[in-house]
Amino acid sequence: MNTELLTKTPAKVVDDLRGIVGRDWATGDAEKIASYLYDATEDLLRPEADSACVVVKPANPNEISEILKYANNVKLPVTVRGGGTGVVAGAIPTQPSIILSLERLNKVVELDEKDLMITLEAGVTLAQLMDTLKGQGRLFFPVHPGDEGAQVGGMVAANAGGTRAVKHGIMRNHVKALEVVLPTGEIVTLGAKLLKNNMGIDLMNLLIGSEGTLGIITKVTLRLYAKNKFSGTLLVSFNNYEDATNAVPDILQEGITPLAAEYIDRIISIKSAEQLGTTWPCSKGKVDLMFIVEEPTEDLLYSNCEKIVDICEKHNAVDSIVADNDKEQRRLLEIRSNAYGPYRNNIADIMDAAVPPSKIPNFFEDVNKLAKKYNREIVSLGHIGDGNIHNFILGDNGKLPENYEALKEDIYKAAVKYGGTVTAEHGTGKTRKKHMELQFPPKEIALMNGIKKLFDPNGILSPGNIFD
Ligand SMILES: Cc1cc2nc3c(=O)[nH]c(=O)nc-3n(C[C@H](O)[C@H](O)[C@H](O)COP(=O)(O)OP(=O)(O)OC[C@H]3O[C@@H](n4cnc5c(N)ncnc54)[C@H](O)[C@@H]3O)c2cc1C
Known part of the structure; x- marks a missing residue:
């Protein structure tokens, strides 16, 4: 890489980029780029950004293509930035880079009600998508x-999940087509507005979850669904995690698939509610399951809620x-969403492991033993229906604990031991890539490296994410 171009002659790079996107859309001004140097990664884990960066805001795929051809030509790294809400430092430039922000690609291209699909430019936010569908009313x-x-x-690049995955799956299950600018500048369309499509090798699925390393996603076609009319939230309390976690597979086997099935240590809910100036309604027991149930009829909603309670009892x-x-x-929901709030200033790491749901009690047991072994407080919540648990490793008065690395690695090993994964939804990014070997044999890592090389021969795109 020729990063000296950015450390010694940044104005020249800005001028070159302005030649592509116009005067107003490229800058090296320290104040203007400051908010592009970090994302939502926990403070104690966040790698330091290199401030020798310039920010460019292209308006369309053609401009992105020109920027990538330029970056290949002069050998400069490009960091791709979506909404900056990622938590594994994927959008943080840790070396002098062109930061390419998708924020101007913010149009809803087509809401296709008949095929139940929507096509959006990549910079459309989740809030914008939800507003668009609220206006339509039925999907x-x-x-x-x-x-x-x-x-x-960003949601496609991170293959985002979230609380509703138990019923509806993750991004990968809903993406039908992508427009992508390859690191070498070609613009390709992968997939189509089809429900069945088996021709050739599925390159679209390689891009989903690639965290900015294989191409820049510029357009996304997503599948939509009919909205259920009736919803209820059910809290069920237990004395311990074993009983709570064992109830969930029985509920799913009964044919009831809640929109969300969340596990929460009571202490988290109490602190979160306190911070919001309200109270958590449960007092019996020590842990809670939160179910969000959505059904097309009120009768079905109530009968499913009753069945869930019966099984939990x-x-x-x-x-x-x-x-x-x-x-x-x-x-x-607000209390659940604010779960990180009370811990934000003293959280070392929000773990994101997943195990097969039936192994959650075993995994919990291991985590509790490790907490004792390392003398650390660990609190947990998670998308229990998916086997995905977020264990919070707390800091030492705002510092990473001394034994943090060893504890973290042991938790990852416990997940992998039960057939699990180091990260269920947050991704590999820069903060988890050193643990690739815990989960993958050398051959699989070599295949991934080969794919990266094929897409990005000069290694300009999102250096530091996933790959060394
Ligand atoms: C409070 C909070 C709660 C969260 N809860 C969840 C959760 O429940 N489940 C979950 O999965 N995630 C969760 N996240 C993480 C985050 O919101 C998701 O990973 C989200 O998908 C990131 O989207 P973004 O646009 O902000 O991407 P960014 O943070 O900007 O980027 C994320 C990665 O994608 C790459 N990228 C971004 N846009 C593109 C593009 N157009 N083309 C190619 N690469 C691109 C970046 O280079 C980076 O590597 C949470 C985050 C916060 C702050």
Whole structure:
């Protein structure tokens, strides 16, 4: 890489980029680029950004193509930036880079009601997508990672999940087509507005979850679904995680698939509610399951809620509360969404492992033993229906704990031991890539490296993410 161009003659790079995007859309001004140097990665984990960067904001795929051809020509790294809500430092430039922001690609291209699909430019935010569908009224898109500032391109690049994956899956399950600018500048369309499509090798699925390393996503076609009319939120309390986690597979086997099935350590809910100036309604027991149930009829909603409670009671549930009015449902969801809030200033790492759901009790047991072994407080919540648990490793008064690396690695090993993964939804990025060997044999890593080389022979795109 020829990063000296940015450290010694940044004005020349800005001028060259302005030649592509116009005067107003490229800058090296320190104040203007400051907010592009970080994302939502935890403070204690966030790698330091290199400030010798310039930001470019292209308007269309052709301009992106020209920028990538230029970057290949002069050998400069390009960091791709969506909404900046990622938590594994994927959008943080850790070496002098061109930061390419998708924010101007923000148009809804087509809402195709007959085929139940929507095509969006990659910089459309999740909030914008939800507003568009609210206006239409009957259709909805199910994937919802916690922050609505995420862009659809970023959600595809990160293969985002979220609370609703138990019923509807993750981004990969809903992407039908992508327009992508390859690192070498060619513009390709992968996939189509089809429900069945088996021709050739599926390159589109390689791009989903590639975290900015294989191409820049510029347009996304997503499948939509008919909205259910009736929803309720159910809280069920247990004395321990074993009973709570064992109840969930029985509920799914009964044929009831809630929109969300979330596990929350009680202490998290109490602190979150306190921070929001409200109270958590459960007092019996020590842990809670939160179910969001959505059904097409009111009768089905109530009968499914009753069945969930019955099954939980067979697993020693000690209490249950149903919220069926909008206001109370919103209040409970707000408390759940604010779960990180009380810990934000002293969180070392939000772990993101997943195991097969039936192995969650074993995984929890291992994590609790490790917490004791390393003398650390670990609190947990997670998308339990997906086997995806977020264990919060807390810091030492705002610092990474001394034994943090060893504890983290042992938790990853525990997940992998049960057939799990280091990261279920947040991704590899820059913060988890050193643990690739824990999960993959050398041959698989070599195949991934080969694919990267084929797409990006000069290694200009998102250096530091996933690959060394
Ligand atoms: C409070 C909070 C809660 C969250 N909860 C969840 C959750 O429940 N589930 C979940 O999965 N995630 C969650 N996230 C993480 C995050 O919101 C998702 O990863 C999201 O998909 C990132 O989208 P973004 O547009 O912000 O991408 P960015 O952060 O900008 O980028 C993420 C990665 O994608 C690449 N990228 C971005 N746009 C493109 C593009 N157009 N083409 C190619 N590469 C691109 C970047 O280079 C980077 O590597 C949460 C984040 C926060 C802050």
